[in-house]
Amino acid sequence: xxxxxxxxxxxxxxxxxxxxxxxxxxxxxxxxxxxxxxxxxxxxxxxxxxxxxxxxxxxxxxxxxxxxxxxxxxxxxxxxxxxxxxxxxxxxxxxxxxxxxxxxxxxxxxxxxxxxxxxxxxxxxxxxxxxxxxxxxxxxxxxxxxxxxxxxxxxxxxxxxxxxxxxxxxxxxxxxxxxxxxxxxxxxxxxxxxxxxxxxxxxxxxxxxxxxxxxxxxxxxxxxxxxxxxxxxxxxxxxxxxxxxxxxxxxxxxxxxxxxxxxxxxxxxxxxxxxxxxxxxxxxxxxxxxxxxxxxxxxxxxxx
Amino acid sequence: xxxxxxxxxxxxxxxxxxxxxxxxxxxxxxxxxxxxxxxxxxxxxxxxxxxxxxxxxxxxxxxxxxxxxxxxxxxxxxxxxxxxxxxxxxxxxxxxxxxxxxxxxxxxxxxxxxxxxxxxxxxxxxxxxxxxxxxxxxxxxxxxxxxxxxxxxxxxxxxxxxxxxxxxxxxxxxxxxxxxxxxxxxxxxxxxxxxxxxxxxxxxxxxxxxxxxxxxxxxxxxxxxxxxxxxxxxxxxxxxxxxxxxxxxxxxxxxxxxx
Numbered sequence: 001x002x003x004x005x006x007x008x009x010x011x012x013x014x015x016x017x018x019x020x021x022x023x024x025x026x027x028x029x030x031x032x033x034x035x036x037x038x039x040x041x042x043x044x045x046x047x048x049x050x051x052x053x054x055x056x057x058x059x060x061x062x063x064x065x066x067x068x069x070x071x072x073x074x075x076x077x078x079x080x081x082x083x084x085x086x087x088x089x090x091x092x093x094x095x096x097x098x099x100x101x102x103x104x105x106x107x108x109x110x111x112x113x114x115x116x117x118x119x120x121x122x123x124x125x126x127x128x129x130x131x132x133x134x135x136x137x138x139x140x141x142x143x144x145x146x147x148x149x150x151x152x153x154x155x156x157x158x159x160x161x162x163x164x165x166x167x168x169x170x171x172x173x174x175x176x177x178x179x180x181x182x183x184x185x186x187x188x189x190x191x192x193x194x195x196x197x198x199x200x201x202x203x204x205x206x207x208x209x210x211x212x213x214x215x216x217x218x219x220x221x222x223x224x225x226x227x228x229x230x231x232x233x234x235x236x237x238x239x240x241x242x243x244x245x246x247x248x249x250x251x252x253x254x255x256x257x258x259x260x261x262x263x264x265x266x267x268x269x270x271x272x273x274x275x276x277x278x279x280x281x282x283x284x285x286x287x288x289x290x291x292x293x294x295x296x297x298x299x300x301x302x303x304x
Numbered sequence: 305x306x307x308x309x310x311x312x313x314x315x316x317x318x319x320x321x322x323x324x325x326x327x328x329x330x331x332x333x334x335x336x337x338x339x340x341x342x343x344x345x346x347x348x349x350x351x352x353x354x355x356x357x358x359x360x361x362x363x364x365x366x367x368x369x370x371x372x373x374x375x376x377x378x379x380x381x382x383x384x385x386x387x388x389x390x391x392x393x394x395x396x397x398x399x400x401x402x403x404x405x406x407x408x409x410x411x412x413x414x415x416x417x418x419x420x421x422x423x424x425x426x427x428x429x430x431x432x433x434x435x436x437x438x439x440x441x442x443x444x445x446x447x448x449x450x451x452x453x454x455x456x457x458x459x460x461x462x463x464x465x466x467x468x469x470x471x472x473x474x475x476x477x478x479x480x481x482x483x484x485x486x487x488x489x490x491x492x493x494x495x496x497x498x499x500x501x502x503x504x505x506x507x508x509x510x511x512x513x514x515x516x517x518x519x520x521x522x523x524x525x526x527x528x529x530x531x532x533x534x535x536x537x538x539x540x541x542x543x544x545x546x547x548x549x550x551x552x553x554x555x556x557x558x559x560x561x562x563x
Contacts, residue, residue: 042492050484050519054364057357061349068351093526096352 038082041089048090056091059083063097067104077111080104084118095129098122102135109297112143130167133157137174141280143293147177158191165200169207173280176211181218181278185211209256213271214278216253220261220269223248234267311399312407319381319411320418329373333419336369340426344434355436356525362430363442363521366423367449371480374416374453378460379472381408386562402554409461409550416453420446441524444535451542452518456480458549459513465557482508483515513545 038059039047048055063083066076084101087094098119105115119136126132133153140150151174158167168191176184188208195201223241226248228234235241238261241248255261259273270277282290323329343361347354382405385391394404424446431438459479463472486509493505517538523530 042488046485046488046492049481050516051364051368053360053522053525057346057350057360060357061346064350091522093522093528094353094356100352 038079038086041086044086045090052090056087056094059086059090060094060097063087063100067100075107077105077107078114081111081114081118085114088118088121092121092125095126098126098132099135102139106143106293108293109144112139115139128160130157130160130163133160134167141174142282142286142290145290145294147174147280148179151175151179165203168200169203170280172207172211173278176214176278177280181211181215210274210278212256213274216256217261217269217271217277219253224269235263235269238262238269307398308400308403311403312410315394315399315404315407316411316414319408320415322384323377323412323415326377329377329415329419332369332373332376333422336365336419336423337426339365339369340423340430344430347434355431355434358434359427359431359436359442359525360521362427363445363449363525366420366427366446367452367519367521369423370416370420370449370453371456373419374412374456375460375473375476375480377415378412378457379464379469379476381412381461382464382557383469383472391562401558405461405465405554405557406550409457412457412461413454416457417450420450420453437527439524439527441520441527441530444530445520445524448518448520448535448538448542451539452515455513455515455518455542455545455549458546458553462549462553462556465553466560479512480515483513484519486512486514487516514541517541 044055045052060083063080066080066083081101084097084105087097098121101115101118105111116136116139119132119139122129122132134157137150137154137157140146140153151171154167154171154174157163158171168188172184172188172191175187185208188204188211192201192204192208195204220238220241224235227241227244230246230248231244238252242250242252252261255271255273257271257273259271261269262272264270264275268277340362343358343365346361347358350357382391385394385408391404395401427442427446428438431442456476460472460476463475467475486505489505490509493502496502496505517534520530520535522528
């Protein structure tokens with residue numbers, strides 16, 4: 001074979017070799033295969049040689065690709081947590097990544113708690129942003145069932161710039177779940193006292209009115225429980241608490257608005273005027289999702 | 305004195321002329337401008353805070369390419385003249401070695417600052433085109449980047465006064481990298497159980513140029529308040545390092561034998 005023939009053959013052989021070898025290698029980038037190496041934030045800062053912000057952007061874009069890419073973000077909470085921890089340590093003044101953590105790190109309790117830790121970090125760098133406190137309070141209430149923590153986190157947000165007016169009433173509702181109605185009422189009285197305008201004051205007074213309604217509804221709840229135990233059936237009408245012998249109550253507590261008490265679709269006693277009970281409002285679908293999340297977290301804890 | 309100033313001015317002017325003929329300069333400037341321009345595309349990968357990403361990338365490009373130009377042109381500053389033997393002609397005239405070195409330094413700093421002005425114009429244009437705010441903080445960040453580049457040129461001048469361009473580039477890049485991590489090293493050293501590590505990192509931070517003092521890009525991009533006293537101290541420190549490196553370079557260069 002001539003020299004040129006050997007060279008051509010060698011080139012063709014190498015092209016085949018490269019093609020075969022390349023075909024064996026995974027075409028996806030490392031982060032898509034969840035194999036990407038994520039450095040320790042302190043090491044990353046050291047290795048950035050002053051380009052911290054640029055490196056933070058790099059990891060932020062990776063986080064966005066995970067949440068918004070073609071693959072499902074479910075089950076990626078922990079990787080997102082590591083990425084967002086890097087982003088917020090390299091450039092702690094970033095704004096949205098803190099709330100992004102709250103939105104997407106919801107696979108299990110550990111992920112939610114990691115997101116909460118990131119949101120806590122945001123308070124130092126964005127002390128005037130009510131939204132970070134709102135997202136943290138939501139995580140405490142919705143995923144972790146920690147109403148008192150949610151109220152404690154949200155309370156300082158009431159007076160922050162651009163905070164919505166309903167925050168004070170929401171805090172009162174959250175407090176009513178664990179700390180009782182008296183605490184909520186005292187809190188609302190304070191809000192009424194320092195209300196910046198009549199509109200806000202009217203909102204807080206309405207919430208106080210709801211608390212009074214709730215206080216009476218809870219008396220009826222206890223009576224309903226006694227009725228159930230005595231009669232072995234559910235109430236058909238609220239008046240049965242008084243009319244069915246032996247009567248649980250001598251008379252029904254008056255409905256504060258001059259209206260009546262009635263049973264809602266789930267058999268809960270409500271005021272016919274308000275038609276809801278005093279607790280953070282949550283729809284049936286969301287309630288089911290919370291239940292699923294908490295059961296999953298319980299199972300996870302049991303497994304570990 | 306007048307005579308020295310005239311000599312320095314003539315050498316600086318020639319250095320600018322020489323530098324603008326350097327193709328490497330244009331290649332680096334081209335890439336810097338391309339990266340500043342494409343920062344707009346990179347920012348679109350995020351659905352929020354696009355302006356921040358755009359300015360982060362653009363300012364990082366300016367700093368990175370500025371440093372690259374400073375080091376890679378700076379390290380050849382003296383060597384080229386020796387290599388082309390033009391240094392003999394220059395030094396045979398009534399021009400001292402110090403005049404030569406200072407002239408070369410000032411010429412390259414002027415060239416770099418022109419480059420920086422071009423890149424800054426690109427940054428402002430891209431920012432305004434994409435609706436990202438440009439304020440005084442950006443001006444301060446860019447001014448301190450200019451000072452950092454002047455320090456880098458002084459470092460490169462020092463190493464080029466006694467080493468080959470390759471070695472001078474290695475030393476300069478090394479010092480540039482270390483200069484940006486001394487603060488973090490000091491913080492990490494303070495966490496160490498071994499007291500000697502803490503002492504060592506503290507002295508490293510004190511003795512080496514703290515180049516992070518010139519990095520105000522995060523504050524500029526986030527619109528954070530910039531403490532003017534710190535900027536003033538950083539500027540003063542920058543001038544101090546430039547003079548210190550140039551003086552050392554002059555001491556070395558005066559003893560150098562070109563035969």
